[in-house]
């Protein structure tokens with residue numbers, strides 16, 4: 637779906653999420669959301685906060701699982717995804733803190749593998765993700781599933797691609813400060829979501845959006861695996877869709 641502006645598109649995506657939260661509230665079931673970081677979802681979160689404040693949208697029954705976190709990463713660090721999510725969403729809504737799940741960038745190297753398995757199992761214990769929000773990296777990564785990621789991969793640690801570290805360099809005040817690793821949900825984890833919405837804004841995403849939507853399905857562009865998911869929408873602005 638192509639919109640003239642990312643603002644207009646973000647309002648509609650936020651409305652879809654709000655409707656899902658309300659439907660689940662009426663059923664008295666938890667609403668299990670997979671959430672993303674980066675600049676792409678910021679306006680969606682802004683709008684959800686507005687709906688909470690002005691329309692009384694309650695997050696009391698919402699359970700969230702974030703896609704990824706740098707590793708190692710102190711959660712109090714300004715660059716952590718933990719910090720990002722609290723700043724843009726969690727501090728401003730009534731979600732119980734025990735309902736928030738973000739991969740822990742401080743887990744020890746010895747515990748890391750088991751930690752990732754437990755994160756995956758916790759998602760499964762809720763019956764999987766009702767909705768997964770995604771951005772896309774220039775390498776075609778979703779979460780931090782870099783080229784080479786297996787279609788059935790689960791939550792695990794991963795080595796970041798050089799391009800991804802270059803893109804993160806400004807936030808970290810230089811590439812040397814960007815962590816070399818991350819914890820990420822897998823392609824399999826994401827593809828098990830009942831509904832997926834990928835956001836793509838701006839001219840810098842036009843090339844990778846073309847490959848993702850029109851290219852051959854391949855582990856070299858992990859986002860192409862979404863072509864095979866039966867309930868995914870790519871929500872784009874005019875610039876991001878300009879090469880389609």
Ligand code: GLP
Nearest residue numbers: 673674675676771772773779780
């Ligand atoms: C990071 C995140 C991704 C995100 C991507 C794009 O790599 N791990 O989940 O989609 O950045 O970020 P942006 O939305 O700022 O373009």
